[in-house]
Amino acid sequence: MKRARGIVALRIPGVSARLTDDGDDQPTDEYIPGTLAIVEKATGVFIEWTPQGEDECGWVLADEDSGHTIPSLSPKPVDASSSSSLPSSGPLSPHSRLRFSVDVNDLSSFKNVEPKKGKKGHPCIRLIAKDGTNYVPLYFLTQSTKDFIDVLQRYVTLRRSAREHQLVLVVDEKAEALAQSLSTLDQNGDIMGRFMHNPYATAMTGLSKITTFVQDQVIPAILDSDAVSQEEKIRAMRELRTETDDTRLKISREADFEVVTQLELPPRPDIFRESPVTQAVWSSFKHSDGSFDQAKSHHMMMNVFRGGVETELRKEAWKYLLGYYEWSKTPAENEKKRAKLEKDYLRMKGQWTSISEDQESRFAKYVVRKALVEKDVARTDRTLKFFAGDDNPNLAMLHNVLMTYCMYDFDLGYVQGMSDFCSPLLYVMGNECDAFWCFVGFMQRVHANFEKDQTAIKVQLNQLRDLLMIVNPKLANYLESHDSDDMYFCFRWLIVWFKREFSFEDTCKLWEVLWTCQPCPNFLLLICAATLDRQTETIIENKFGLTEILKHVNDLSMHHDLDEMLTSAEAIFHQLSASQDKLPMHICEHLALGDKSVVGTPSGDEDDE
Structure with missing residues (x-):
C-alpha cells in the first residue's frame, strides 16, 4: 500500500460538472457526471473531481473505523504537487479539461448553493482559489453537500460569511487573529467624505498620449482569453495605468465641489x-x-x-431598434430606403474587392486592417452551427461586412472586438446588406469604444x-x-x-x-x-x-x-x-x-x- 500516492478520505460519485454551451445556436446546460473526492497525499490534502470513466489517480479508499484500505480501480499515481488540472494516463475524453485537483491550502472559499424551497434544482458548490480562480460548478444530484463539508472541516477551518449566506470561507486562523487585533476605521465614511461633485471633469486631458497602444495591446490582451496569460493581461493594464497617470483625479481644493458625507438610500424595489x-x-x-x-x-x-x-x-425589430428602418415610415417607404442603401453597400464593397495585390503593396494601412479582419473572422463564434466548419459561406459574409465597414469608416477602419458586435447581426439578418447597415447603426452607439x-x-x-x-x-x-x-x-x-x-x-x-x-x-x-x-x-x-x-x-x-x-x-x-x-x-x-x-x-x- 505504500506505493499508493493518495488515501481517499471522501469519495462521492454522481457529482456532476455543468457546462454552458451555445454550440447549437441555442444555449444548453449539460451535466457531466463524475466523482468528487478529498484525497490525502504526501504533498498535502487535495479536493479532486474526475469525469466518469477516467482514472482516479491511484486513490486508496480509507475506512476510518476498521483502518482497512480499499484500492481504487486505477493504480497509476499522479504528481499532485500543484493545484492544477490532472493528467490522464489514457485517451482523453472531451470533458477531460474539466478535471481538476486543488490543494485545500490554496482554497480561499467556496459557494454552497442550495435550491430554494419549492423549486427544482440540485445542491451546488463552486470552489474559489486564493488566486481568484473559479473552478467549474459541481452539482450533487443524489445527495446534499453536508458530507463534503463535514470531511473538509477536518483539514481546514470553515466559516460561513455573515453577509452572504452562500459563501463559505476557508479561514487562516493566524491571519484572522491578527486582523481582529487591529483597530478598524470607518472606511465607508472616509470614501464618501472624499466624493466630490463631477470628480473626473478634467481627468481625460492626458489621454492624447495613448495612440495605438490600447488598440494593439490592451484590447487584444483583454479579449484573447485563450492566447494571453493572466499575467500578460495585468501587465497590459498596468502599462495602460502608467501611460495614463496624468489622467488620475486631480481635484483642486479651490474648485467648486459637493462633499457627500453620508447618503441613506431607500430599499431597492422588487423588479420582475x-x-x-x-x-x-x-x-x-x-x-x-x-x-x-x-x-x-x-x-x-x-x-x-x-x-x-x-x-x-428579431429580424424586423432589430432593424428599427438600430435605426436601419425608420419608425415613422411605412413598410413601403422603408423598403425604398433599403433599396437605396443596398446600392450604397455594393458600391463600397466593390471599392475593396477591386484592390489588386499590386495596390496592396503600397497600401499598408489597408493590409493591416485586412489581416485583422481575417484573423478575427476565423475565430468569432465558431462554435455556432451558423459559423462552423471550413469554407462556410456565412464566414465569407462576415468578412465582407467587416471589410466594407473599413470603406464606410476610413478613420476607424477595423479594431479587434468589432466582429463580436457584427456576428449576431449577421446571424439574425442572414443577409449581408441588412447586417451591414444594422452594424453601422450599432457602431454609432459604440464607435468611441474603439477609438485610439x-x-x-x-x-x-x-x-x-x-x-x-x-x-x-x-x-x-x-x-x-x-x-x-x-x-x-x-x-x-x-x-x-x-x-x-x-x-x-x-x-x-x-x-x-x-x-x-x-x-x-x-x-x-x-x-x-x-x-x-x-x-x-x-x-x-x-x-x-x-x-x-x-x-x-x-x-x-x-x-x-x-x-x-x-x-x-x-x-x-x-x-x-x-x-x-x-x-x-x-x-x-x-x-x-x-x-x-x-x-x-x-x-x-x-x-x-
Whole structure:
C-alpha cells in the first residue's frame, strides 16, 4: 500500500460538472457526471473531481473505523504537487479539461448553493482559489453537500460569511487573529467624505498620449482569453495605468465641489421581468399603414426593455431598434430606403474587392486592417452551427461586412472586438446588406469604444466607479485600498457589451434591451454595478487584489443569470431615482435623472436627403 500516492478520505460519485454551451445556436446546460473526492497525499490534502470513466489517480479508499484500505480501480499515481488540472494516463475524453485537483491550502472559499424551497434544482458548490480562480460548478444530484463539508472541516477551518449566506470561507486562523487585533476605521465614511461633485471633469486631458497602444495591446490582451496569460493581461493594464497617470483625479481644493458625507438610500424595489414581445404585441403599436404610433413609442420601448422580443421577431425589430428602418415610415417607404442603401453597400464593397495585390503593396494601412479582419473572422463564434466548419459561406459574409465597414469608416477602419458586435447581426439578418447597415447603426452607439485615445472607455470606467461609490461604498472603498479602483477588470464588459460573458442567445436578449435606452441611456453601467454588487462579499472576504479580481471576474463568464442581472440593475436605477434630490449632480447626469427628454423615443427617424 505504500506505493499508493493518495488515501481517499471522501469519495462521492454522481457529482456532476455543468457546462454552458451555445454550440447549437441555442444555449444548453449539460451535466457531466463524475466523482468528487478529498484525497490525502504526501504533498498535502487535495479536493479532486474526475469525469466518469477516467482514472482516479491511484486513490486508496480509507475506512476510518476498521483502518482497512480499499484500492481504487486505477493504480497509476499522479504528481499532485500543484493545484492544477490532472493528467490522464489514457485517451482523453472531451470533458477531460474539466478535471481538476486543488490543494485545500490554496482554497480561499467556496459557494454552497442550495435550491430554494419549492423549486427544482440540485445542491451546488463552486470552489474559489486564493488566486481568484473559479473552478467549474459541481452539482450533487443524489445527495446534499453536508458530507463534503463535514470531511473538509477536518483539514481546514470553515466559516460561513455573515453577509452572504452562500459563501463559505476557508479561514487562516493566524491571519484572522491578527486582523481582529487591529483597530478598524470607518472606511465607508472616509470614501464618501472624499466624493466630490463631477470628480473626473478634467481627468481625460492626458489621454492624447495613448495612440495605438490600447488598440494593439490592451484590447487584444483583454479579449484573447485563450492566447494571453493572466499575467500578460495585468501587465497590459498596468502599462495602460502608467501611460495614463496624468489622467488620475486631480481635484483642486479651490474648485467648486459637493462633499457627500453620508447618503441613506431607500430599499431597492422588487423588479420582475416580463415575457418577450410577440408579433401580435409588436403589431399593436402600428398604424393601419404599417408605420409606428409615435404617441405609444415609450410604452413599446418599455415592453422591449422588460422582456426583449421573440426570436422570430428579431429580424424586423432589430432593424428599427438600430435605426436601419425608420419608425415613422411605412413598410413601403422603408423598403425604398433599403433599396437605396443596398446600392450604397455594393458600391463600397466593390471599392475593396477591386484592390489588386499590386495596390496592396503600397497600401499598408489597408493590409493591416485586412489581416485583422481575417484573423478575427476565423475565430468569432465558431462554435455556432451558423459559423462552423471550413469554407462556410456565412464566414465569407462576415468578412465582407467587416471589410466594407473599413470603406464606410476610413478613420476607424477595423479594431479587434468589432466582429463580436457584427456576428449576431449577421446571424439574425442572414443577409449581408441588412447586417451591414444594422452594424453601422450599432457602431454609432459604440464607435468611441474603439477609438485610439480610449477616452470613452475611461469615462465609462470613471462613471462606473462613481456609481459604485453611491450604490456600494464598501466595495468601492475596498477597490481603492487595493489599487483596483480604476475598474480595468470591467474593461471587457464595456468594450463588447458583455458579449464574452453570456451565451449567444442571452447576448441577443441583453443587446435588444440596451438598444431601447430604457430606463436611461447608461443602463449598461448599472448592469456592471449590479454584477459587482453581487460579488462584493466574495471579493472582500477572499481579500482579492487586482490580479485575483480579474481572474474571478473572467471565470464568471457564462455563469451569470441575465434576468437576475437585469432586475438588479433596474432596482438600483429606481433606488437612485427615488433619491435623486440627494444625489450628487454628476450621478444624476450619468443616469439622465430629471431629464424629461430621455423617454426612450426610438431614434433614427431622419428624412433621406
